[in-house]
Amino acid sequence: MRTRIALIAVVVIHLAIMAAHGAAHAQANVPLGPIGNAFVLIVIGIGPVAGLAWSFVRLREGSLIVAATMAASLVFGAVNHFVIPGPDHVAHVAAAAQVPFGVTAALLFVSELAGVAVGWVSAGRASAFDRRSWP
16 A cells, blocks of 8 residues: 555656646746657656556556656656756756756656656565456
């Protein structure tokens, strides 16, 4: 039961931070291209929610979806916010928006790392019933 609560909490917290980071993107006037927007919507936004929803049907598989989408989100955010120089890098954002942008980018990193860990642990603790092969 605690792992399910942790899974719910990590997804909800991630979505809240994602919304705050989206607002920081708007404040900093840092738009994403069509592919970036699609990735953010599908993988970073919908993916963890879909995994959480699926975890109520199949805990192990839903938890693995959460872990996988959070891992992809973690890589996307780390590369774009902290590695590749460009408009989405925390050091290149306009000074007025740098603090909220940088803080929310760092919080996203932490929430996605937590999502990977919680999803992985939850999948590992799934009951034998949940480990059956797919029908």
